[in-house]
Amino acid sequence: SEQRFSFLSRTKQWFSRLGATIQESDQITDEMWEELEDLMLAADIGPNTTSWLLKRLHQRVEEEHMQTGSQVQQALREELTALLGKPTPLHFSQTSPLTVILVIGVNGSGKTTSIAKMANRLTNEGHKVILAAGDTFRAAAIDQLKEWGERINVPVISQSPNSDPGAVVYDALQAAQNRGSDVLIVDTAGRLHTKYNLMEELRKINKIIQKFVPDGPHELLMVIDATTGQNALLQARKFAEHIGLTGVVITKMDSTAKGGFAFAVADDLGVPIKFIGTGEKVGDLIPFDPKSFVSALFA
Ligand code: GDP
Numbered sequence: 001s002e003q004r005f006s007f008l009s010r011t012k013q014w015f016s017r018l019g020a021t022i023q024e025s026d027q028i029t030d031e032m033w034e035e036l037e038d039l040m041l042a043a044d045i046g047p048n049t050t051s052w053l054l055k056r057l058h059q060r061v062e063e064e065h066m067q068t069g070s071q072v073q074q075a076l077r078e079e080l081t082a083l084l085g086k087p088t089p090l091h092f093s094q095t096s097p098l099t100v101i102l103v104i105g106v107n108g109s110g111k112t113t114s115i116a117k118m119a120n121r122l123t124n125e126g127h128k129v130i131l132a133a134g135d136t137f138r139a140a141a142i143d144q145l146k147e148w149g150e151r152i153n154v155p156v157i158s159q160s161p162n163s164d165p166g167a168v169v170y171d172a173l174q175a176a177q178n179r180g181s182d183v184l185i186v187d188t189a190g191r192l193h194t195k196y197n198l199m200e201e202l203r204k205i206n207k208i209i210q211k212f213v214p215d216g217p218h219e220l221l222m223v224i225d226a227t228t229g230q231n232a233l234l235q236a237r238k239f240a241e242h243i244g245l246t247g248v249v250i251t252k253m254d255s256t257a258k259g260g261f262a263f264a265v266a267d268d269l270g271v272p273i274k275f276i277g278t279g280e281k282v283g284d285l286i287p288f289d290p291k292s293f294v295s296a297l298f299a
Pocket of ligand 1: 110255
């Protein structure tokens with residue numbers, strides 16, 4: 001598993017240092033708390049989550065009469081794991097033959113790549129996947145999804161740039177039915193930051209989906225780039241509150257020392273992290289497992 005988590009090496013530097021600092025103190029001192037705070041912020045756990053965690057640890061030290069740094073470290077590992085919640089795999093429809101997954105994310109976040117990675121993964125697991133190029137605003141987004149589709153041998157339903165995303169989704173639902181697909185992944189708008197009304201667009205798309213699949217959509221995932229840190233989180237929270245987000249995919253965990261961002265995401269958005277992106281290749285996506293993630297950070 002060392003190998004499996006090599007993508008975390010840059011983030012690990014903080015946690016292994018953090019581990020050492022606490023581990024060495026056979027007393028719980030103010031210096032230790034300060035260093036703990038500095039390291040948590042350096043790993044990009046974020047100010048809110050860091051202060052919440054510190055408060056919780058202080059409370060536990062008192063309640064459980066902890067004496068040593070290593071007891072605090074153990075408590076920290078437990079609290080970090082609890083913060084991430086239980087592993088939450090993709091939800092598949094129990095009642096309809098088709099599961100529909102909507103994916104949103106700011107341009108450049110790694111949305112298209114993550115959709116291809118998920119499609120490839122599901123295909124390997126035996127699902128019959130189809131993709132809809134619903135991010136119709138940028139011609140490049142459509143082309144890129146089509147390229148991925150060819151590479152991983154998954155059909156992509158698309159229309160010309162600037163066409164109605166709802167019409168693309170309608171086509172894709174019909175195609176899914178005709179081909180007997182069991183998973184449809186819809187690439188939707190990448191314009192989260194403009195005045196553009198994503199909420200309205202999603203409402204329309206949902207209505208169309210429900211004509212074909214009454215219990216759909218089954219997932220609404222937001223792709224978030226780990227390297228953009230706390231700023232991205234502010235924006236994500238605004239959407240999470242209004243659109244019924246069911247999970248997030250955190251990308252580029254391999255290119256950041258700020259992987260502690262995952263804790264801020266889970267704490268702030270209150271939805272599970274479903275996958276993390278660990279590189280640019282199609283296989284570089286792993287289902288998120290809180291326990292092994294935390295273990296790997298301290299290893
Ligand atoms: P989109 O505009 O959100 O659809 O973003 P893309 O899917 O085009 O990805 C933007 C860039 O990020 C591309 O160069 C991808 O190869 C890269 N990328 C996506 N996910 C990851 C990841 O997990 N790790 C790394 N290192 N790069 C990634």
